[in-house]
Amino acid sequence: MLSTYRYPKYEYVPPPELKGGIVRHPVVIVGAGPVGLAAAIELAQSGVPVVLLDDDDTVSIGSRGVCYAKRALEVLDRIGIGDACVSKGVSWNVGRTFFRDEEVYNFNLLPQPDHKRPGMINLQQYYLEEFGINRARELPNVDLRFMNKVVSVNAEGKFAKIMVETPDGPYTIEADWLIVADGARSSIRRMMNLEIEGKIFMDRFLIADVVMKADFPAERWFWFDPPFHPGQSVLLHRQADNVYRIDFQLGWQADPEEEKKPENVIPRIKAMLGDDREFELEWVSVYTFQCRRMQQFRHGRVLFVGDAAHQVSPFGARGANSGIQDTDNLCWKLKLVLDGKAPDSLLDTYSEERVFAADENILNSTRSTDFITPKSKTSLTFRNAVLALARDHAFARALVNSGRLSVPSFLTGSSLNTPDTAEFTGDMLPGAPMDDAPVREKVANRWLLDYVGNRFVALVYVADPAAVDPAQVAVFKGLAEEPVPVEVILVSPKAGAAPEGLHALEDYAGRFAERYDAKFGTAYLIRPDQHVAGRWRAFDAGRVRAALARATGNA
Amino acid sequence: MPLNLKPNFAEPGKRYFRAYTPGDDFYEALIETHRDLSDEQSAMVNAKLVLLLANHIGDMSVLREAMKLAREGV
Structure with missing residues (x-):
């Protein structure tokens, strides 16, 4: 398995605190995934020294997060890894949706010309993390510590006290501000007894990374009820290195362990591709998902970002993309607070603005999921009626929902905006994410x-x-x-x-x-x-x- | 006026930044209307919905056109 990518192994270096003494750092970040890395790089670039802790010594196993949207690429540009990601990734703008064996709908993520970045790129998560780690290591004020696992957090006072376990034993550090980017199952969220509420969807999906020579265009293809996988949906994405991501809806009754076995996966892929095409299976996983978020993303001196704060269904690529936007919203505010140029209440607006964005992401990804996985016979009938009408009628095409792909939120209700006093046309109103030109x-x-x-x-x-x-x-x-x-x-x-x-x-x-x-x-x-x-x-x-x-x- | 087959959903006074949002707002409300109903109850709700909307439209030529299109391919 995993023949196209060699996992880097990063060296564990015994932290100086093991010799004794407790050091207070301005910022400690937990989790060196795409979101924690983005936070570390952005802060370090602005002159803030950061300690970045990760409990592992390599990058994400398997391709996992695949789609990075224009907005996230614009942030990655500013932290110095946009070009690396775009040149390695597969750029695309067009998505096609099929019902049974006919195309019923297609969309273009970038209907406007003249933007630097494409609507989306597909790139295996391990590449993004590797590029991020390379960039972080160029910055002298990022102290990146692998095999450093946080085991307890006390953040009741004016700083956070963090206990960390290493292969050489435990140590304690303190942070004026703790950024939590430790993912959907956030252990720090649990240590702090903080709730994350929402709903679980009763469905299972099989994802397979397949290596093959194919001349499929760089587009997103989505099938409802295709002949090769009747009654369910299938999604195909092309990634770097001739790796294709195929996502099969399985239904709630499927047995994840059975479905993951190559003898069960390979026939599904053969049915899809036709028998004669050669391919190799690189990575397989079965997942379920939830749509939920924390009530607030700021808890005193602790700031939650990315999946630790909010989770969505994968239809719409609104996970990693929104996490990267979280840190982009947070870092400049934190820098101003650290420099004494803004009151710490500015960080409450991080929570306000990103909770608003998380709700928009949850709303859109929940709607996509409800369309893809109808919950009742009536809902299924409506869904199939939309797809049947979509072939001929524009109004129905607009209702086809195989994922509303990640776009930035218009923060029009933000308390940081100064309202207009003059007339303007167009969408660049206060709170808007900028259009390129x-x-x-x-x-x-x-x-x-x-x-x-x-x-x-x-x-x-x-x-x-x-x-x-x-x-x-x-x-x-x-x-x-x-x-x-x-x-x-x-x-x-x-x-x-x-x-x-x-x-x-x-x-x-x-x-x-x-x-x-x-x-x-x-x-x-x-x-x-x-x-x-x-x-x-x-x-x-x-x-x-x-x-x-x-x-x-x-x- | 002929039957409008272009996207036509909107809420007065609401500003949309994404073209799919008004249609998705409608679709969610439609599915929500059926929440927790049996199939039989849902069929009754749908029938009443058609009658209410048909009366609102009123124009028989539009309704005939819609009824014809709805039957196609079924």
């Missing part, structure tokens, strides 16, 4: 999203960057001197020399103007996680400062 700086073609993130930015749309009044330039630069700096970036339909010390981006395709409804003078304040904090029809430093105070919990 192609831009040009000097002669180089670049992407808007590569210029924003990791700090506050004000985008100001001007007729000609070379003609901006020097007094105005001084005001722009003044914002960069604030305790929480704001970098002003000019965007213009016209190429022109930027005033010294500022970036000027040419909106050469007009997409910025179109997507952001920009007119000369329009200004947007952008958060470090690339969500819109506020926008105006005319730049006013006072209003930008007020919006900044609001977005950082200082209002």
Whole structure:
């Protein structure tokens, strides 16, 4: 098994605390999966030293999380592993849905042109983790400790006290802030007696990773009731290294141990592929799932992220993708709190915003699951009626739900937003995750999203960057001197020399103007996680400062 | 007006950021209407639902068109 990938084995190094003495760290993160790694890298890049504990010495076994959405890729870009993931992964935008033996519906995740990243890539989880570990090891302020298992946590005071077991015995460390990324069965959640509520779905799914030479297009294919697996659904994804992920719905009555045996798996795959195609089985698993979340993701000094905080059904790839967005929402806030530039109540907005996102993910993945696994005869009849009508009628195609794939939440209700005071068209309202746009700086073609993130930015749309009044330039630069700096970036339909010390981006395709409804003078304040904090029809430093105070919990 | 076969679900005053959301809102409400009912009870609910909606539409040419399409392939 697992012939295409060699698992790295990471060295265990005895931690210095074993010799005695308790050290207080600003941030300890538990769990070096995709989410814990993303948190560690993002914090370390912003200058915060982190200790990252993991109870294992390798990456995820089996492909597990496969689909990484555009939004997660944009975060991975900012932590330095986007290119590695995209070049190794399989990019795709089109999903096709079949009912019995006919295609009834297809969708395109990226109907708009001119975005840097595709709607989705498929990449085995072990690659993502390996790239993350490589990146973390480049950063001197990430202290990555393998074979370090947390056995107890006490977080009742103003810091967390953590007992850790290693091959050489136990030790204790303290953390001003503890980030918990230890997965769906979070042992820290259990140690702290915290509830996670939701529902279990009565269905089982077989996942098989199959190595084969095939010229299937890079698309997501989903079958309802196909001839090769009647009465159930099947999902096919192409991953890196000619590995295909096949997901067979089995029903609740299936025996997981029996179903996992190659003699039972291979005939299912043969029936699907036709008898003559050669393939090799790499990894097989049978899973069930739940949709649930914690009441709050912040508990004093402890911050829960990813599957430890919330879980969804896999239809929609909203698991790892939302976990990566959790850390992106959390890290800039935590950095401001650690630097004394924001009150710790700012971290409550991490919980508020990501609970909102988790509810959206749970809602969408529950709806997909209810469509895929109807719970009653009537529900099945409606489902099949939709599929029967979908072939000919657009309204029914819109109801076909084989998974609503991961997209970022519009945090329109967030207390960090400054409400609009002017009319705008389009979707880039306060709380919106930013749309990308192609831009040009000097002669180089670049992407808007590569210029924003990791700090506050004000985008100001001007007729000609070379003609901006020097007094105005001084005001722009003044914002960069604030305790929480704001970098002003000019965007213009016209190429022109930027005033010294500022970036000027040419909106050469007009997409910025179109997507952001920009007119000369329009200004947007952008958060470090690339969500819109506020926008105006005319730049006013006072209003930008007020919006900044609001977005950082200082209002 | 001919029978509308394009996506047409919406809640007045609600802003949608994803095209699938209004249809999914409807579908969830529809399935929820049948929760905990026996098959027989569900069939009765469906019949009443058709009658209520048919009266609301009223236009016989639209209803004839819908009835014809519903029967196709069954």
